[in-house]
Amino acid sequence: MRMRLKDPLPPTLIGIAVLIGWEVAVRLFEVPHYVLPGPFLIAQALWQNASLLFGSLWITLEITLVALIAAALGGAALAFVMSRARWLERSLLPYAIVAQVTPIVAIAPLIIIWVDSAFAALVLCAWIVAFFPVLANTMTGLKSADPNLRDLFRLYGASRWQTQSWLETPTALPYFFAGLRISGGLALIGAVVAEFVAGTGGTATGLAFRILEAGYRLQIPKLFAALFLLSLTGILIYTILSILSSWALRRWIGAAD
Amino acid sequence: MTPTSKPLLTTNNISRTFTDGTQALDNVSLNIPEGHITTLLGPSGCGKSTLLRIISGLDDASTGTTNWQNGAPQSGDIGFVFQDATLLPWANVWDNIYLPFRIQNTSRNDANEAIENAINLVDLNGFENHHPNQLSGGMRMRVSIARALATNPSVLLMDEPFGALDEMTRFRLNDDLLRIKEAVNCTVIFVTHSVYEAVYLSDKIAVMSPRPGRIIAEKEIDLGNRTAVLRATSEFAQSCGEISLLLTEGDAP
Known part of the structure; x- marks a missing residue:
């Protein structure tokens, strides 16, 4: 269950080595700034555009988080509904799969046209990308209860509700969190892709828009700075979800008393 | 085992055929005496677990009935x-x-x-x-x-409970089970494929044939006090030998 890095030293050293190598290579081969800026220049761009970029980061983060929470709740709720009856699963699952396999880039323009609020449209796009791992994993989890434990519940005359809340739901919880960690990354990707599509709609000022804008103006160091913030956000979301997951599943691992 | 013990439950001509056509049990009639340990002994796949599940109500017999002396559990x-x-x-x-x-x-x-x-x-x-x-x-x-x-x-059903444990732990739990059974005075139906475990624990052993499971012999065991020493006696060895022989005969075509 624990996917956190136990020892941060090796990846940090690798990172520093790569940054130094990068800076040296850029200076040595005199690579133009508009092709590949060095880390110093990127840091400088980040510093100079800090308020602009962090403002945009906040907007992207808002879209991502709202979409992720909706994906967690919606995915789990849908999984519950589908696990109630075979016919419900058979009639609903194909549409969930359609939503999952249709490239978001292709449907985002429609959603942006249909939905008035730009924020709601972007959240919807990110949600469509993010909800499926939660749904699929939770469904698998709800069906994964030990058959002997099922028999035990039956032997003592447990109701459908008792079996679902005391056996199936706790069994599904680790599966749900595994799905949620995947969804965290996907929600960010969905938000960025939707922002790209929304483009210069006027209202969109998220990080993806800053990347587009900097690209058009050939402000490549600023583009890299925005990119760096996006990666950092992705790592942060994954880390927070991992900590949340370990905390929620501490009883599965066996709490030390 | 005292001859006065009443049956807690009886199975009457129980057969079980699964939907895929496999016949697991064939006409099993058995008395389970109250307050004793009865063991269902047989090779893997002989339907002894199926019989236990039918007695518990987790599975239904295709034909035949289970009668409880004191009413349905x-x-x-x-x-x-x-x-x-x-x-x-x-x-x-x-x-x-x-x-x-x-x-x-x-x-x-x-x-x-x-x-x-x-x-x-x-x-x-x-x-x-x-x-x-x-x-x-x-x-x-x-x-x-x-x-x-x-x-x-009123009855404890045990489906090869100690099969996955090492020998020492198994011996220890065999003794624990005997002690617990005396303390709470309940009836036990025990499923195993180990002849030694069956002889050590049981008041009565029902020997089953390979699939479809039938009762090929019922044998009462009276070896007195069960202690670690019992496993080294010739009476114990003789009982194990007799039961093994019954199993082998049941396996013959």
Whole structure:
């Protein structure tokens, strides 16, 4: 269950080595700034555009988080509904799969046209990308209860509700969190892709828009700075979800008393 | 075994054919004497577990009936111990034993005395707050036995409960089972494919044939006090030999 890095030293050293190598290579081969800026220049761009970029980061983060929470709740709720009856699963699952396999880039323009609020449209796009791992994993989890434990519940005359809340739901919880960690990354990707599509709609000022804008103006160091913030956000979301997951599943691992 | 013991339950001509056409049981009629340990002994796949599931109500016979002398069992009248400990991994020992009570809507306070007694019985005092993965295989199995016994069942059904454990743990749990059975005075139906375990534990052994399972012999065992020394006596060896012979004859085409 624990996917956190136990020892941060090796990846940090690798990172520093790569940054130094990068800076040296850029200076040595005199690579133009508009092709590949060095880390110093990127840091400088980040510093100079800090308020602009962090403002945009906040907007992207808002879209991502709202979409992720909706994906967690919606995915789990849908999984519950589908696990109630075979016919419900058979009639609903194909549409969930359609939503999952249709490239978001292709449907985002429609959603942006249909939905008035730009924020709601972007959240919807990110949600469509993010909800499926939660749904699929939770469904698998709800069906994964030990058959002997099922028999035990039956032997003592447990109701459908008792079996679902005391056996199936706790069994599904680790599966749900595994799905949620995947969804965290996907929600960010969905938000960025939707922002790209929304483009210069006027209202969109998220990080993806800053990347587009900097690209058009050939402000490549600023583009890299925005990119760096996006990666950092992705790592942060994954880390927070991992900590949340370990905390929620501490009883599965066996709490030390 | 005293000849006066009444049957707690009888199975009458039970047959079971699964939907895929496999016949698991063929016309099984058996008396389970009250207050004794009866063992169903047979090769793997002979339907002994199926018979246990039919008695417990988890499976239905295709034909035949089960008659209970004291009326149909209610929730908690039957304790079932599976081959694996079958515990909730997220719940501690106390909560695992509480499960049958929780299903019957008994409050934690009302169940506490029965649960503590069951924990005493299996010698797990002080482990109430441990989670299953903090316990050894033998201890997990004792939690499972405590859970089955806590509701004070009239019959304890055990489906190869010690098959996955090492020999020493198995011996220890055999003795624990005999002691517990004396203490709570319940009827036990025990499924195993080990001749030695069957002879050591049982008052009565029902020897079953390979699939489709039939009862090919019923043998009463009276070896007196069961202690570690018993396993070294010639009487024990002779009983094991006789039972083995019955199994081999049943296997012949």
